[in-house]
Amino acid sequence: MPKLAIDEVLLLVDAYFQIKDISSSQIRKDVIEELSSNMRRLPFNPEFRSDPRYRSVSGMNMCLANVESLETKSLMHSSKKQRLVFEYYFDKQAILHDHVRSILSVCDLEFPLLSEFSENIQGTILPSYYRYIENNDRAVLDLKKHLYTYGRSSCCVCGDDLKIKYGEDALDIMEIHLNRLLSQTYTAKSVNASELVLVCPNCHRIAHLRPENYTLGFYTGA
Ligand SMILES: [Zn+2]
Ligand SMILES: [Zn+2]
Structure with missing residues (x-):
């Protein structure tokens, strides 16, 4: 499966912050299912969309375990992007949540994703969307x-x-x-x-x- 784009890592880390102190297994399950379906909605890797393994619930569980290892400092394999996003938003969790809601509010619209924002800590989708509005x-x-x-x-x-x-x-x-x-x-x-x-x-x-x-x-x- 392709690596997570920065916007996907934002969704992932936000979901982690949402469920980390929640013990209800039903709520955790709902959040993880929503994460999986939101990931599949984002405008990345259209060639994988028909593959049920792409950003699947079990894949999301694995990714969440990687993010958790950043907090527990256990030996898991979190990516550099996951670490950067986790550290950047650790004390800005409400902002991250609004940011993710904002990404989801525009991700179905048609506009080009700009490569200059591909590593941006704000994600690629929102800055590209604003550039598109500003120019068009x-x-x-x-x-x-x-x-x-x-x-x-x-x-x-x-x-x-x-x-x-x-x-x-x-x-x-x-x-x-x-x-x-x-x-x-x-x-x-x-x-x-x-x-x-x-x-x-x-x-x-x-x-x-x-x-x-x-x-x-x-x-x-x-
Ligand atoms: Zn601008
Ligand atoms: Zn100037």
């Missing part, structure tokens, strides 16, 4: 033009005025960023103009790759 949504593109027409040509993070640097090419170079917590996607109905900001391509890249270091107008990373 009519309302988003209209607003970009509108802001630019009304003299907004500076990146709201680094302050660079791209019109001064690039003249009329600035409109093509500037990008628009949907400034919303990825974990809140599942509650969002549509794009609100107040959530959109103009950014330069460099700052935009960081906003997607390291959202934890980024707040509007302020980069907090080293």
Whole structure:
């Protein structure tokens, strides 16, 4: 079976946190069955979907035992991705749960998965989805033009005025960023103009790759 993608590891670790203190075998069984069916819904490895062994309940039980070994520090074979996700979200379990709900709320939609996010601790699906909206949504593109027409040509993070640097090419170079917590996607109905900001391509890249270091107008990373 193919290795778990980062989004699948997010689902796995979330399921582990959901059931780790629960003794009811029925609840554990329900969570693990749901994990298996959600894994099979994600847009990875379509060629394996018809194989009942793919992301099966028994496979998920094995993966959960691997995650458990990270906590009990026993000698099992957890993967590097599992360890990274487990450690990153250990004290952010509620955020991880919302994040997973958000992944499941968009995973059936059609949009390309971007390889630049294939190792992203936020997963590949949500950042790819946001990039897709930013580049294709009519309302988003209209607003970009509108802001630019009304003299907004500076990146709201680094302050660079791209019109001064690039003249009329600035409109093509500037990008628009949907400034919303990825974990809140599942509650969002549509794009609100107040959530959109103009950014330069460099700052935009960081906003997607390291959202934890980024707040509007302020980069907090080293
Ligand atoms: Zn910038
Ligand atoms: Zn963006």
